[in-house]
Amino acid sequence: MSRKLLVDIHTHLYLPRYAQLLRARSQIPRITTLNGEERLVILAGEASTGRPVGPSYWDRNEKLRFMDTHGIDVSIVSPANPWLDFLPPAPAAQACEELNSDLEEYCATSPQLEGTRFKRLYGMAYLPVVPGAEVDAVCRSVESLGKLPHIKGVILGTQGLGQGLDDPVLLPMWETLARAGLVVFLHPHYGMPPSVWGAQENGHVLPLALGFPFETTTAVARLILTGLLDKLPTLKLLLAHSGGALPVLSSRLASCIAHDPVASSRPQHDARYYLGRMWYDAVAYGPEELAFVASTVGRAGRYAGNGKEPETRGTERLLWGTDHPFFPPLKGEAMWMSVTENLDAVKNAPGWSEVEKEGVRGGNAVDLFGL
């Protein structure tokens, strides 16, 4: 590739069919109307007025316009939370099949990136992982994605079949995902129980800024403790928001495991080892954060135990993203601060070479997703 691509791997959509589903609902999650304007209400404890929602969530032209404004060549779009989590198993399975077919068409009919083999849009699919579902149905859904050539991964929340992702019943799903070689984009929705945010009115700040990364951190730590990453070393887990708090708490996690009589013998390796087995979006909003996350990936080999593995730079597992269409500019500016912040973070990451920055901006995504 002579061209230096900017690839956005954290960019969401609500397909029109999904928006209709939310409009038809009278409970959270839903799309409601206030003074003639549509509002999205998806978080527990969120005021019933929610936040504005519009074409940037479902209109492909808006997605492409946003990409053009910010110089984004390719986007790997994923459905926004809360996915199908609120549906019973049968309607979830049906909606999943229809939505994934819509998503394939959304990507397949997108423009070619001029002068390249790439489409402008690829997708990560829904899975019908909802309480009460059978894991076999989930596995069949994963396998059916093989027929959708522009689907390069799946997006997955943390509730599993109601007991979280460390539910042993889910093992066949993970095996099927690993076998299919699909990227699994682990993404939060539930945050933490709203009581922890207190009584002061702080808008959406605490559930988004803290609750989301806490949720991802918890889910991955629980996966590490089950030994899943020992069983399935080829599973491609991509963590939202740069892994949340996992990198900064990984040595504490390792120490707490080592000191716990119940858990100490559970994972085969020091917890820090597994950070080198996963991928991370570069949606952390600051250059020091990105450099640090890379360092915790790079040092993982140090914790391989017997048969030491080499340390690496760590940057090879970071992939740039925007979280569009969330975090729109408060004053309607054309350039989104949430995008420029994450671009600047890569540009200013201390110690990174230009080649590494290019990898984080696009090359790593081309490799991981096999575009």
Place this chain on the structure above:
Amino acid sequence: MSRKLLVDIHTHLYLPRYAQLLRARSQIPRITTLNGEERLVILAGEASTGRPVGPSYWDRNEKLRFMDTHGIDVSIVSPANPWLDFLPPAPAAQACEELNSDLEEYCATSPQLEGTRFKRLYGMAYLPVVPGAEVDAVCRSVESLGKLPHIKGVILGTQGLGQGLDDPVLLPMWETLARAGLVVFLHPHYGMPPSVWGAQENGHVLPLALGFPFETTTAVARLILTGLLDKLPTLKLLLAHSGGALPVLSSRLASCIAHDPVASSRPQHDARYYLGRMWYDAVAYGPEELAFVASTVGRAGRYAGNGKEPETRGTERLLWGTDHPFFPPLKGEAMWMSVTENLDAVKNAPGWSEVEKEGVRGGNAVDLFGL
């Protein structure tokens, strides 16, 4: 000081009078007896068998022996959680006065560190901050600490008077603490609601490794959002466990505040600015973590807004600690891994000079606590 001191600023105790209080209880928190061995049960959701508890929690000779084994010159001991949180206001106030007097004696009668002006032990006191208490009573308790010369700070949980530390009613307490120049050691106890840890049996790992730092992070973010750190720039807040997830989520927090119509105008500065106004224990168990925390302290001046403040190295606000007597070695080794890990983290922190390492190991504590 020609001597290079090793000072432990994160080291706990249950005074004998407090242990008696826990033994007399039939509900959590309590000390119970199982097969003739005393057990400590303090966490919600913790099995009724809790964990072993013994003289390392209350016997001063054990504390000094531990210090000698690990080459620790001076310890600034603080009462372990959950402090007085479970008592009604009147008994809490009385216990507080008695326990702080015990603590003063515990420190005042400790040995001199040979050839120096230092005692081996100093203390951080209890405050009677419990649901239903009057803030005036808390303020009087703070002021009374002026009569206890070996008390250099207070330890504070996050529940406040029942509504958390961002409760506006608490402002006089913060003002009194700032005026007294006492270090406020902010320490977790509650973690997150146990439901988030799921159904698998992972011992204490998740509430300790993740819940504790999540709680501290949440409490500090809530304080930043109230504008407390704008009102009281001289308040000396010391954050347990290196600030938990706050450093790695600080740019995300800043961005979420900037994008939130309710919160965007609340704090005077970018959220990252306030990280340079606080202090952090160096109890993060890994060298990359420590270097990263320092970098987020050091960069704070970049976010001062108008009238830019200089960036610093950041190491000047990190202070070494052990979390003794928690995290004892599983196999009874004399040298505690939880100590050597945190010593090695300082020794191996990438990019730190020898002088900076000495500061983190002891000099910064002498300065901050005014020993």
